Amino acid sequence: MRSQQTRQKLLEAAKEVFQEEGFHKATISQIIKRAKTGYGTAYVHFTGKDDLLIVLMEDVMASFYSIAELPFTPATREEAEQLIQHQTLSFLQLAESEHQMLQVLGEAIGVSLSAQAKWTEIRERFISRIAQDIGYSQSRKLARGALDAELVARGWFYSHEMYLWDIVHRRHQSTLEEIAKTLTAIYTGGLYA
Template identity: 60%
Template sequence: MVIENEAIDKRHLRSVITREKLLEAAKEVFVKEGYQKTTISQIIKKAKVGYGTAYVHFEGKDDILIVLMEDVMQQFYQIAETPFFPQTKEEAEEIIQTQAYSFLKLAEKERPMMRVFHQAIGFSTAVSNNWRKIQTKFIQGISKDIAYSQQSGIAGKGLNHEIVARAWFYTNEMYLWEIVRDENLATVEEISKTITSIYTSGLYK
């Protein structure tokens, strides 16, 4: 029984290592070649694993890219999940500006892979659908924070928190992609400060 368990553990470890090799190889190939030119064959060759073994883990390059996208987005989720319990407009503005800055700064840091995601969203239905799920997750979190502010009396109650949340997310997303494409005309500090000021002055009392 012990020998059997050891064999299972070794197989599992080999499986984990193979999967990680494929993901690491995919990062390199995607960044170098771009989404469209990357093929699953290139990734498998770079990872130095067998074709049959590779397809046990992933159905194709889109499947791999979605895993890589989720890995990167976990860092963005951590920013979005910053505890949000402000007691004043000033506290809310400080938290929101810090989040916006961190969000856009992370886009700058992760630019190589974010560029690949941006390309893929325009060509792959699977990746595009996954990005919509990511958008929805962010918007739901923002909406929850706005609802809290409205209930606590520091934000205007006359605004639909879901609509406001979508507007705030898409504003950040627009600048995120500009930064990813290296098209931003201002620093991350200036962008985050400006958009936060506009957003909070319209929402908070």
């Protein structure tokens, strides 16, 4: 119990320090000091700031995964479009609400090999889930069966990823609703029969 509390204190301290300093400037010493724990104790739980960041990445992405893993069993094209637009808007809204931590993750992806590897793993998990949903729609003759589900899923995720980073860095000029509506129209217009 005490070990779990120490681990949680370190994670909370890391999140605060990363958000204040950015990933590059943050140090393990700052995190340990903020958590009010010793170096030896900290290194029992984490190998360094990259390790702390990976756990925080997984925590943030768990919310995104919950959106991606919503049941997707539409009976009609219209129902599929509604579900897709809802998921897309939820994804974009979550990017907006988590923008501070996602800024840290974006910075880390640019400088940390372990963060890059974790992001690749995250990306592939989303693509796999999207491909599964496309496969479902193709099996029900709602979507074009001649299209490669994984290629379509990859393109769909990359468009979301681009907007995720635009939202995180406050570079988008349209509302989230308009972005979601447009992305959904392009996607469903090309995929669904």
